[in-house]
Amino acid sequence: MTELSLHRGISLQRIGAMILRYWYLLLSSWPRLLELLYWPALQIITWGFLQLYIAQNANFFARAGGTLIGAVILWDILFRGQLGFSISFLEEMWARNLGNLMMSPLRPIEFLLSLMAMSLIRLAIGVIPMTLLAIAFFHFNVYSLGLPLIAFFCNLIFTSWSVGIFVSGLVLRNGLGAESIVWTLMFGIMPLACIYYPVSVLPGWLQTIAWSLPPTYVFEGMRALLIENSFRTDLMLDALAINAVLLVASFGAFLALLRSARKHGSLLSSGE
């Protein structure tokens, strides 16, 4: 796998081979499948009942029906999207298979594209049942958001990939000792992304930081849609622009970390 060959054609066959590899893995392990379903279901049930309780006791939330459940679903897209990407990458580290891939004709961009595809597949397995639960138990149909949902989804998944690419590079360079970053980094941006409250709640200087994160625009957009019935195209376009910068930057960081791993011999000892 070489970082200096990106000008050449991308092989769909190699990307397909990697997706097949992760698909075989999922099918071979029921705990892996169960994990995909369990946590999103738990989340939606817990937050759904909380939403019901608040709605029964507060006029504002009664009016803004679904903001909590909507936020939970969108947060899960963001978080699960990154985990779906990163766990597939970690599988290679755990299996000590990275050297085989690095020595094969697979290119970094193809490897990353296959991880992106897997994050979508894993997300679909986990989040679609979650949305059905929300309809069945709490009469909240996220699909009724219509086209804006696609804009929300795309922006969140792009952010999740950027974070996934970056943390995978960190693990590649530093070994499995850096694995905890995979599980925790997204939670670091959680308070600033204003998932459950508007940006205006934050102090002024934190608002500036919050507006540098694409998910902030998505959650503000979702609240505008659910509370004011207004789709804020400007917010989605701003988020898209920041996401484009983040994706390019994270890919650049991944290549730099891969090069550093080669320089320091980390690819030979991918343990702790």
Added chain:
Amino acid sequence: MTGNDNASSWPTVAEGISSAAIEVDRLVKVYKQTRAVDGISFSLPRGSITGLLGGNGAGKTTTIAMIMGLVLPTSGRVRVLGHRMPEESAEVLGRMNFESPYVDMPMRLTVRQNLTIFGKLYAVRHLADRIAKLADDLDLTDFIDRANGKLSAGQKTRVALAKALINQPELLLLDEPTASLDPDTADWVRSHLERYRKDNNATILLASHNMLEVERLCDRVIIMKRGRIEDDDTPDAIMARYNRTTLEEVFLDVARGRSNGAKEGAR
């Protein structure tokens, strides 16, 4: 003949060695304070089998990793099948392969699934036929649909060898290929490697601690010690130079610092 000393006389590609399978020129790798590889040079002709010998920490694995492009040299150059590594690795990675104790095949996937995935990564044509042939050649048929993690060490080694041969590589890099095999299976694998080299005019670079294996397989032996090439010749010539009857005795001489006289003789 020591590769460290002949760097200035090392011919360039333009001077006509581009047909070599591997060309290593004044290769150095420094990890912080450790000089893992210290200015080695050698060239391996196509179709040859070369043994890379040396004790633990001699620099064999780092050398092989630099040839594969997994580790970047601090200085020096590597060319594989006529292409600079790692800059032009995309040109050659599909034509080479390797087996190493530093990597595993995914444990939950079956042997067939693993070979299918690597076959697709290497764009192997008629993949099902190729897998069937490898299964037959390497005696994998009985467990080809079993998960890799449920195989014995010897079976795993044969599967790793099947993966290394999936693309019929022109260049094969092997790190301890028979380390966990019983004598019968190890002998059988060596025969297979000999046959593979002969049938495909493949080049094999083999790092091993099994001196009998090296004596049997290799037309040439490079002995490394502390990152430098201690000796580089045919097995017979090296044994004669050290006045020994086996490579194992030579290895012990080198490891215990009794090689000076022989080294002078080599020069």
